[in-house]
Amino acid sequence: MTTDTAYFDAMEAKIPRGKVRTRFAPSPTGYMHVGNLRTALYTWLIARSQGGTFLLRIEDTDQGRLVEGATDIIYRTLAECGLSHDEGPDVGGPVAPYIQSERRDTYGRYARRLVELGRAYYCFCEKTESEEDSGDFDRAADPCRSLTEEEVRARLDAGDPYVIRQRIPEGGSTTFHDAIFGDITVENAALDDQVLLKRDGLPTYNFANVIDDHLMGITHVVRGSEYLSSAPKYDLLYRSFGWEVPAYVHCSPVMRDQHNKMSKRHGDPSYEDLKAQGFLTQAILNYVALLGWSPRGDQAEREVFSLEELTEVFDIGGISKSPAIFDLEKLTHFNALYLRAMTPEAFHGAAEPYIRQTVKNPALDTRSIAALLQARCERLTEIPEKVDFFQTLPDYGADLFTNKKSKTDAAVSKAMLEAAIPALEALEDWEQEAIHNCLTELAARLEVKNATLMWPVRIAAAGRAVTPGGAVEICRILGREECLRRLRLGLEKLS
Numbered sequence: 001m002t003t004d005t006a007y008f009d010a011m012e013a014k015i016p017r018g019k020v021r022t023r024f025a026p027s028p029t030g031y032m033h034v035g036n037l038r039t040a041l042y043t044w045l046i047a048r049s050q051g052g053t054f055l056l057r058i059e060d061t062d063q064g065r066l067v068e069g070a071t072d073i074i075y076r077t078l079a080e081c082g083l084s085h086d087e088g089p090d091v092g093g094p095v096a097p098y099i100q101s102e103r104r105d106t107y108g109r110y111a112r113r114l115v116e117l118g119r120a121y122y123c124f125c126e127k128t129e130s131e132e133d134s135g136d137f138d139r140a141a142d143p144c145r146s147l148t149e150e151e152v153r154a155r156l157d158a159g160d161p162y163v164i165r166q167r168i169p170e171g172g173s174t175t176f177h178d179a180i181f182g183d184i185t186v187e188n189a190a191l192d193d194q195v196l197l198k199r200d201g202l203p204t205y206n207f208a209n210v211i212d213d214h215l216m217g218i219t220h221v222v223r224g225s226e227y228l229s230s231a232p233k234y235d236l237l238y239r240s241f242g243w244e245v246p247a248y249v250h251c252s253p254v255m256r257d258q259h260n261k262m263s264k265r266h267g268d269p270s271y272e273d274l275k276a277q278g279f280l281t282q283a284i285l286n287y288v289a290l291l292g293w294s295p296r297g298d299q300a301e302r303e304v305f306s307l308e309e310l311t312e313v314f315d316i317g318g319i320s321k322s323p324a325i326f327d328l329e330k331l332t333h334f335n336a337l338y339l340r341a342m343t344p345e346a347f348h349g350a351a352e353p354y355i356r357q358t359v360k361n362p363a364l365d366t367r368s369i370a371a372l373l374q375a376r377c378e379r380l381t382e383i384p385e386k387v388d389f390f391q392t393l394p395d396y397g398a399d400l401f402t403n404k405k406s407k408t409d410a411a412v413s414k415a416m417l418e419a420a421i422p423a424l425e426a427l428e429d430w431e432q433e434a435i436h437n438c439l440t441e442l443a444a445r446l447e448v449k450n451a452t453l454m455w456p457v458r459i460a461a462a463g464r465a466v467t468p469g470g471a472v473e474i475c476r477i478l479g480r481e482e483c484l485r486r487l488r489l490g491l492e493k494l495s
Contacts, residue, residue, distance in 0.1 A: 007109060008109075008110075008113065011106075011215055014094060014095060014215070015095070015214070015215060015216070015217045016053070016094055016095065016216075016217040017217055019050075019051065019052050019053065019219075020046065020047055020050040020051070020052025020053070020219050020220060021047070021052055021053045021055065021216065021217045021218050021219050021220075022043045022044070022046050022047040022052060022053070022054055022055065022218065022219070022220050022221075022222065023043065023054070023055040023056070023057050023212075023213070023216060023218050023221075024039065024040040024043045024044070024054070024055070024056055024057070024078075024083075024085070025056075025057040025058075025059050025209070025212070026040075026058070026059065026074050027058075027059045027060065027062060027065065028058060028060055028067060028070035028071040028073075028074060029062070029065045029067050029070055030067050030070055030073075030270075031070075031073060031270035031271070031272050031273070032073060032074065032077045032270055032271045032272070033262065033268070033270045033271070034254050034262055034268070034269070034270070034271070034274075034288060034291070034326060035224060035253065035254045035262060037077065037081070037271050037284075037285075037288055038251065038254060038288045038289075038291055038292070039222055039223065039224070039251065040077075040078065040081075040083055041081070041083065041285060041288055041289055042222050042249070042251065042293070042314075042319070043220075043222045044083045045289075045310055045311060045314040046220050046222065046249070046314070046316065047220075048311045049311050049312070049314045049315070052219070053086045053087065054083075054084070054085050054086055054087075055085060055086065055087045055088060055093070055098065055216060055218070056074075056078065056085040056087070056088030056089065056090075056098065057088070057089075057098045057099075057100070057212060057216070058071060058074070058089055058098065058099045058100065059100050059205065059208065059209075060099060060100055060101045061100045061101060061202045061203055061204075061205065061208055062205065063101075063202070073272065075090065077271050077272075080281050081271075081281055081284075081285055081307075082285075082307050095215060095216045095217065100203075100208050100212065101202075103208075103212070104201060104202060104203075106211065106215070107197060107202070107203035107207065107208055107211055108197060108201060110211050110241075111164040111196050111197040111203070111207065112164070113241075114164070114166075114196070114237075114240060114241070115164060117240055117241075118167065119166065119167050119236075119237075119240035120164050120165060120166050120167050120196055120240075121144060121145055121147070121152075121164070121165055121167050121193075122144060122147070122152050122155070122156070122162045122163075122164060123142065123144040123145075123162060123163050123164070123165045123193075123195075124144055124155050124160050124161070124162045125142060125143075125144055142165075142193065144165075145165075145167065145193070161199050162199065163195045163196075163197060163198055163199055164195070164196045164197040165193040165194065165195055165196060166193055166194050166195075166196055166207075166233060166236070166237065167193060168188055168191045168192070168193050168233070168236065169188045169236070170188065170189070171188060171189070172187075172188050173185050173186060173187050173188060174186055174188055174191070174232040174235055174236055176231050176232055176234075176235040176245070176248065177248065178228070178231070178248045178249070178250050179220075179247055179248060179249045179316050179319075180249060180250055180251070180252075180316070180319050180320075180321055181225075181228065181250060181321060184228065184231070184232075186232040188232075191232055191233055191236075194206055194207075194230075194233055195207075206230055206233065206234065207237070209221075209234070210234050210237045210238065213246060214238070214241070214243050218246050219246050219247060220246060220247045220249055220316075221246045221247070221248055221249065222249045222251065223248075223249075223250060223251070224250065224251055224252075224253060225250040225251060225252045225253060226253065227250060228250050231248060231250070249316055249319065251292055251319060252292055252320065252321055252322060252323045252324065253323050253324075254291050254292070254323070254324050254325075254326050255323045255324065255325045255326065256268055256325075256326060257325065258325070262326055268326070271284065274331070276381075277379060277381055278335075278354075278379030278380035278381030278382065278383075279331060279332075279335050279379060279380075280335055280338050280339065280350070280380075282306070282307075282338050283331065283334045283335040283337070283338040284331070285307060286303075286304060286305055286306075286310075286334055286338070287330065287331045287334045289305065289310055289314075290303065291324035291326065292319060292320050292322075292323075292324040293314070293318045293319045293320065294318050294320070295313045295314075295318060296315065296317065296318050299313050303334075304334070304337060332378050332379060333378075335378060335379055336377070336378040339374060339377055339378070339380075340374060340375060342374070344367075344370070344371060344374065347370055347373075347374045348366065348367050348370040348371075350380060351366075351369075351370045351373060351374075351377075351380060351383055352366045352370065354380050354381065354383035354384055355369050355370065355373075355383055355384070355387055357383075357384040358384040358385070358387060358388035358390075358391055359387055359388070359390045359391045360391055361390075361391055363479065364390050364391070364477060364478075364479075365477060368473070368476070368477045369387055369390060369468075369477060372387075372468040372469035372473055372477075373386065373387070373468050376468045377468075386467075386468050387468065389462045389463055389464050389467065390474075390477065390478065393462075393463045393486055393489070394462075394463035394464060395463070396459070396463040396464070397493075398410060398493045398494055400459045400463075400464075400465055401413035401455070401456050401459050401460075401490075401493075401494060403455050405451070406449075406451040406452055406454075406455035407448075407449070407451070407452050408452055408455050408456055410494055412452065412456075413455070413456035413459070413490075413494055414491065414494040414495065415446075416446075416448075416452065416453045416455075416456045416457065417456055417457070417460060417487055417490055417491045417494065418491065419442060419446060419453075420439065420442060420453065420456075420457050420487065421484060421487050421488060421491065423438055423439070423442050424438060424439075424475070424480075424483070424484060424487070425484060427480070430476065430479065430480045431476065432472060432473065432476045435472050435475050435476055436472045439453055439454065439457065439471065439472065454470060454471040454472075455471075456490065457471040457475065457487065458470060458471035458474060459490065460486055460487045460489065460490025460491070461474045461475055461478060461483055461486050461487065461490075462474050463486075
């Protein structure tokens with residue numbers, strides 16, 4: 001059953017060599033969760049920080065778990081995050097195709113080649129797919145492991161269904177090296193003869209990964225530490241073919257708390273969820289970068305990095321062995337920093353859709369409203385509720401006019417509004433400076449502190465104890481007619 005090696009020689013000749021090559025290889029089975037995004041980011045940073053090539057590969061061999069539209073989510077997320085790929089299904093490249101289901105024949109050839117090399121075997125045993133996937137199977141008791149070549153040929157000629165399993169050495173141990181965890185040695189007796197090629201002719205995840213990573217020239221493989229237990233079997237596959245083993249970078253999990261990994265099933269947010277909750281992409285990326293990695297040297301105390309700055313400081317040695325706990329409050333802190341650092345124009349662009357959710361009146365200037373929000377907003381989704389009073393005056397009680405710090409009560413507030421209304425009515429110029437000067441000069445004439453006058457004016461104008469911006473800004477944005485209408489309503493409440 002020996003095959004011509006010309007095919008394999010031609011595949012070897014196509015492999016790009018000579019520089020760092022990394023890949024992000026998601027399965028299109030749903031949303032991009034935080035752990036996936038971190039893997040994509042670290043993989044991209046390793047390539048970019050070393051002048052290498054970043055690939056996107058779609059791993060769709062588990063046909064039963066595919067979700068319609070999930071591939072589009074992968075493309076969109078990478079594009080929004082600025083994680084551009086040099087090779088992939090949509091841009092092509094020297095080792096196409098980059099979708100595993102389109103490489104089906106390749107896996108079959110390499111699985112059969114491994115049988116010829118004595119490192120795999122045909123298994124005709126009746127086993128459920130779950131048993132095949134889990135490898136929960138007594139290697140010594142499997143009669144297929146010792147079938148002769150003639151017996152195998154007879155079964156194949158008879159059309160008996162089969163899988164191809166890896167032939168793990170019966171004795172000894174396997175040692176592999178990980179960039180984070182160092183050298184790890186596992187007794188071969190503890191490893192199972194995993195399925196490489198399933199009955200439907202499609203490869204298992206573990207086999208397809210090894211074949212594709214080699215044929216695509218991948219030099220660094222970034223994945224979750226849950227794959228550490230499979231790494232010895234990957235190593236044995238590489239060695240069986242006589243291939244160089246790539247650098248393994250196993251990252252510890254992202255946890256919801258001290259005991260539980262993040263999981264979509266438990267309601268933990270995906271990247272799309274976080275965006276929908278009002279977080280900026282740049283803040284999400286910055287925070288995700290620090291989930292299990294920290295800068296070293298003179299950057300060790302720094303937390304805020306742009307994507308470009310991350311490429312300059314990122315190194316594998318900064319990745320921690322310890323699990324990282326996802327803290328929504330910490331992400332909120334990062335988001336607030338990014339919102340405040342935006343240019344006013346950029347912040348307005350991000351905030352306007354949220355402002356318009358509750359402020360429908362086209363006469364109300366969203367740029368002015370955004371200016372009030374930028375220093376007072378932690379998430380974009382907070383905006384609609386913060387500014388809805390501009391559209392409609394809330395139903396509020398007269399008790400809001402009483403404020404100890406501003407030295408106001410119902411009687412004081414009534415006197416302040418009785419003085420403020422005619423003063424504002426007399427204003428020719430309804431601009432912020434004019435309104436400010438009018439009210440501060442009035443407070444001086446009344447011999448009260450500015451806060452004593454401003455508090456009741458703001459309460460009457462907004463109907464809220466807490467508002468973005470003060471009385472002057474709110475009055476100006478509302479416009480003369482609406483502002484005075486609200487102040488008169490406030491006076492009525494106090495009368």
